[in-house]
Amino acid sequence: MFQAEKKFINTEKIAYWVFLVLGVMNVGFVLMICVYLLLAGSPAIVKIGPLDFLFGTQWASTAAQPKFGILPFILTSVYGTIGAIIIGLPLGFFSAVYLAKMCPKKVRMVVEPVVDLLAGIPSVVYGFIGMLVLVPAIREIFGLPDGSGLLAAIIVLAIMILPSIIKVSVTAIEAVPEEYTLGSLALGANKVETIFRVVVPAARSGISAAVVLGVGRAIGEAMAVMMVAGNAANMPYSIFESVRFLTTAVASEMSYSSGLQREALFSIALVLFAFIMIINAILNMLLKKGIKR
Amino acid sequence: MPTSENASAADTSANVFTVRKFNLWYGDHHALHNINMDIKEHSITALIGPSGCGKSTFIRNLNRMNDLIPGVKLEGSIKYNNEELVNSDIDVSKLRKEVGMVFQKPNPFPMSVYDNIAYGPRTHGVRNHAKLDALVSGSLKAAAIYEEVKDRMNSSALGLSGGQQQRLCIARALAVQPHVLLMDEPTSALDPISTGKIEELAMQLKEKYTIVIVTHNMQQALRISDYTAFFLLGDLIEFGPTEKIFSNPEDKRTEDYITGRFG
The missing domain is CATH 1.10.3720.10 (MetI-like)
Known part of the structure; x- marks a missing residue:
């Protein structure tokens, strides 16, 4: 009887850790995407200038004088x-x-x-x-x-x-x-x-x-x-x-x-x-x- | 059904509902058998009986709420004043405006106190603000809840206590100026104090309205009703003045039920 109870606790613990790891992985993916996008996306905004980038009305990325609005x-x-x-x-x-x-x-x-x-x-x-x-x-x-x-x-x-x-x-x-x-x-x-x-x-x-x-x-x-x-x-x-x-x-x-x-x-x-x-x-x-x- | 004739003979005031040989089936299940009953104006008629006896089923025919249930078959006659309700082509909106209903579980709409009460009148075309205001405060006063909500007319009705909600629902039903009020176990979800308030209210309201109440609580029937109908397994076993039903029932089964031998 006591044996069975012990086993029950173990499976519960395993389940707990499995779910925890899976949950953390989910959050981790979102965080990674966030961080990566921020790192990859901000340099160009800085180089072009946030106002020119967000409010520029022309997009000519491959022109001799490229425009990134x-x-x-x-x-x-x-x-x-x-x-x-x-x-x-x-x-x-x-x-x-x-x-x-x-x-x-x-x-x-x-x-x-x-x-x-x-x-x-x-x-x-x-x-x-x-x-x-x-x-x-x-x-x-x-x-x-x-x-x-x-x-x-x-x-x-x-x-x-x-x-x-x-x-x-x-x-x-x-x-x-x-x-x-x-x-x-x-x-x-x-x-x-x-x-x-x-x-x-x-x-x-x-x-x-x-x-x-x-x-x-x-x-x-x-x-x-x-x-x-x-x-x-x-x-x-x-x-x-x-x-x-x-x-x-x-x-x-x-x-x-x-x-x-x-x-x-x-x-x-x-x-x-x-x-x-x-x-x-x-x-x-x-x-x-x-x-x- | 000899007792029903006795009851009508004993009282000469007008019948609001006249029920004759009324039968109801849910699909193949014969749920109400040959019901005969006269419901008198300005009285409280209590419908009692054990669960599943047909009393709630019966009351829902008085405002045609059974129309909503698929597979219901009706036979016989229920006259509201002179209008036939059974299988007839009447305007149910008009009927339900005159025959209001209060449910077992308080069901205020998720709106403000004011809008809850004004809902019915607005539905029936009242747009004038002064008239709406008067109807709202009048109904709340008639349902003995005005003092408790007058400072929170614009807050949600769902914030009220269960007992207050139920009185609000009574006020909401009164706001369309009905003649009859059907109450389907209105106090079974409430505490004793709220129950007391609703019972007191019902006794006041019968001066102006005719009340039919379904109740599980025999003491309640005894306290507030003028007539009592005892249902058992789809039969109306006995119907008559409440005093007589409770002190000197004619049918053995009625006696067994009111003395608590079953149910």
């Missing part, structure tokens, strides 16, 4: 993300409300796996379909010489963030206690009023988390965007402009870069990393708030 990339990433949210949020939100509260069980059984599948499609496939379908369509509809540009990227991103927005919103809406619904119906409110005036407000922190998650996904996406955005380092003055995102700026030049150009690409990665860290911090805050309430 990344404002076009920053603005493109910001506009692209905002655009994707403007299209994706209402779509995702209403789909989530429909799935969680209104649709017949059978419809849900079909739609939910499809949404999951949408999340699992590799981004290169989104890019490919964007190239083959979306870009020509934009060209035809708006009578442009080339359909690839900010608008195409926004539409592709909007579709790519749909699954995360839908899934997180559905979870948030379903976590709202049934008593609220009953209370509202018992006061004579109809189903739609109940959903939009009681259930959705009660789920708002979860829904905001869905938005932030979508933002994170949109700002970090490279491959699909690279295939439809045109990739010229233009300022995003119009939605038809051929543009580069922060991600695609790194990806498109990394393979042949050298010297200061290469260092500047690391700096772009550092800026992107900072954006994503901020978004994650906001996400954590929202989720914590949701739990507290």
Whole structure:
């Protein structure tokens, strides 16, 4: 009897150390990435000058007189993300409300796996379909010489963030206690009023988390965007402009870069990393708030 | 069901609900058998019986909350004033505005105290601020909670104690100016002091409203109700004036239950 107890303690200790090591490794990777990006990314910022780097409107990395201004990339990433949210949020939100509260069980059984599948499609496939379908369509509809540009990227991103927005919103809406619904119906409110005036407000922190998650996904996406955005380092003055995102700026030049150009690409990665860290911090805050309430 | 006829003969005040040969099935399960009952205006009718006897199922037909449960089949008749509720094509929103409900677990919305009370009136189209203010304070006063919340109208209702929350829910139900108040075990999640307050409140409210209350607590039924209905396994065993049910029940099973021999 005592023997068994001793053995139990041992396995517990082993499990403790295994989990500890794994946990520390996780934190370690994040720290290593942080440190490496800081070390690799800061020299170019110092050499170019932080203001010229962040607010310069021209990027000409291979010119005789190279220019390393990344404002076009920053603005493109910001506009692209905002655009994707403007299209994706209402779509995702209403789909989530429909799935969680209104649709017949059978419809849900079909739609939910499809949404999951949408999340699992590799981004290169989104890019490919964007190239083959979306870009020509934009060209035809708006009578442009080339359909690839900010608008195409926004539409592709909007579709790519749909699954995360839908899934997180559905979870948030379903976590709202049934008593609220009953209370509202018992006061004579109809189903739609109940959903939009009681259930959705009660789920708002979860829904905001869905938005932030979508933002994170949109700002970090490279491959699909690279295939439809045109990739010229233009300022995003119009939605038809051929543009580069922060991600695609790194990806498109990394393979042949050298010297200061290469260092500047690391700096772009550092800026992107900072954006994503901020978004994650906001996400954590929202989720914590949701739990507290 | 001889007792139900006795009850209606003994009292001449108007029936708010008239239940005749009412049956309910959940799928294949026959949950309520041939219920006949008259619910009188400005009275408190208590529904008692052991768990699973059908009393909560029954009360939910009085404001059509059973509509929400799939696979429910109804037969017979329940008339609210002159309107048929069973399988009829009435406007349930209007019905629920007139027949309010308070639930077992206090369920204030995650909003401010004010918005909780104003929710119902707003739903029914009241937009005028002065009118809303008056409805809110009037309902809170009627539910005997105004003094406790008047300084925290804009803070979350979830910060109130359980007993306060339940009185808030009563105030919320009163704010749409109902005629009937259904209470489904409103005190079973509360401490004795809060329970006392709710019971006192119920007795005040019957001056203006008709109250139907489901309770596990026979003492509660005895303390506050005018009529008592005893349910057992889906049958209405006995229905009549509370005094008579508790002092001189006609059915052996009623006597066994109220004297605590089972349940």
